[in-house]
């Protein structure tokens with residue numbers, strides 16, 4: 145699903161690279177944590193996978209497509225196969241829960257019929273079937289994150305990327321989000337989640353890729369957050 | 374794509390209301406530039422018609438002195454008839470000239486009756502194929518060796534050679550000046566309206582930056598993201614054009630009849646076909662201005 149070979153990303157010439165010679169191979173259906181301190185390069189790695197940025201060096205293949213060879217106009221079609229979830233939810237404040245999720249289908253040209261069947265279905269999956277008419281500011285943080293997960297998953301992408309999705313949530317709520325992501329992973333969707341939530345990672349016992357200063361320092365199946373820190 | 378055009382129209386409409394000051398500025402400048410283009414084209418058509426009617430009347434008259442020698446006239450006449458620039462050469466005798474004068478003054482025949490003898494000269498009436506050749510032909514006639522022998526005032530040949538050069542020259546000069554002025558004005562207005570449009574679009578992009586970010590995130594195609602903004606620019610162009618077309622139609626309704634009343638000797642008409650054509654041209658102009666303005670803004674402010 146994801147293959148990164150010798151990937152280096154420098155934002156500026158006079159600064160050390162945000163990612164340095166990263167090699168990662170993630171199979172379809174895996175659930176993978178990407179951990180590391182703030183500034184270790186987690187977000188950079190995720191942005192590379194959605195081709196929001198291009199690597200300075202190395203090759204990245206996502207869902208069989210080489211991203212550095214990809215024509216600009218094809219990028220939207222890549223993104224239709226990748227769901228994205230962020231720490232700050234990125235919901236549209238003037239749209240309801242239903243409209244926020246439907247928006248993701250509308251703007252890729254899905255028919256009304258598809259929208260009317262898939263949106264309620266995904267809202268049920270994330271446990272928000274009653275919250276369709278609510279606006280984001282009427283929802284709790286955990287509920288807002290569920291809406292954003294519903295939006296990321298409504299198109300049933302084979303890959304879901306989550307950049308610190310629990311960063312703004314209390315531990316209980318975070319646990320709920322984690323179990324939701326696990327459930328989505330069980331449907332066959334590959335999940336890559338960047339986080340620095342130590343307890344969560346340790347409790348889940350999934351594959352862990354640890355970054356430090358842009359380098360992969362550990363890649364471990366059924367791993368924990370880390371020892372020294 | 375299964376998306377309905379209604380989506381784009383709605384988006385464009387919402388943004389239009391959000392940035393109505395800029396939109397209005399864009400529409401007004403487009404309106405003025407298109408109105409100028411329209412007025413210019415109409416004036417052009419009218420002048421063309423007036424010129425055509427004047428041109429029909431453009432002829433060179435060579436007045437012959439009484440008692441000229443016919444053997445002097447023949448070679449001149451022959452050389453004129455053989456000239457490719459010349460359509461026809463007609464000889465008008467003194468008697469014919471008097472007949473014409475009588476016809477023209479049929480209302481007051483006493484004028485002619487009071488004449489002791491026929492004061493009108495015989496003449497040659499030279500009609501040209503293309504009125505623009507008039508100066509050249511006049512020069513050639515003057516240069517003809519027999520010319521001085523045929524006229525009454527060899528020391529001042531202009532007196533015996535009449536042609537409509539003055540009017541034509543003035544009209545040509547006037548239209549040239551007007552053309553340059555209008556082109557410069559229109560170019561300036563088009564430039565200003567494009568600045569207005571690209572500013573409106575920039576504000577619209579800014580107002581919708583969150584939506585745009587999410588559209589990118591979920592994989593909306595680049596054209597889908599651009600479409601509402603292009604449409605907004607086109608809408609502004611079309612509204613400006615519609616206003617200009619409205620004024621042009623009103624002008625045709627009121628101004629043209631007024632002109633032909635005031636200037637009865639000139640043929641002032643503007644056909645419905647020409648007006649429709651002009652309307653289409655203005656609409657196309659408006660769309661083009663709107664499109665270019667918004668493409669400019671998209672290239673600058675919306676990297677996709």
Ligand SMILES: Nc1ncnc2c1ncn2[C@@H]1O[C@H](COP(=O)(O)OP(=O)(O)O)[C@@H](O)[C@H]1O
Nearest residue numbers: 155156162180181182183184185186187188189
């Ligand atoms: N757009 C950017 N321009 C310049 N430097 C950046 C940019 N984004 C991130 N960086 C730098 O790259 C490094 C990695 O950042 P990031 O990938 O955001 O780390 P993380 O998500 O693990 O906190 C940091 O040193 C950060 O300052």
Ligand SMILES: [Mg+2]
Nearest residue numbers: 186187188307
């Ligand atoms: Mg980050």
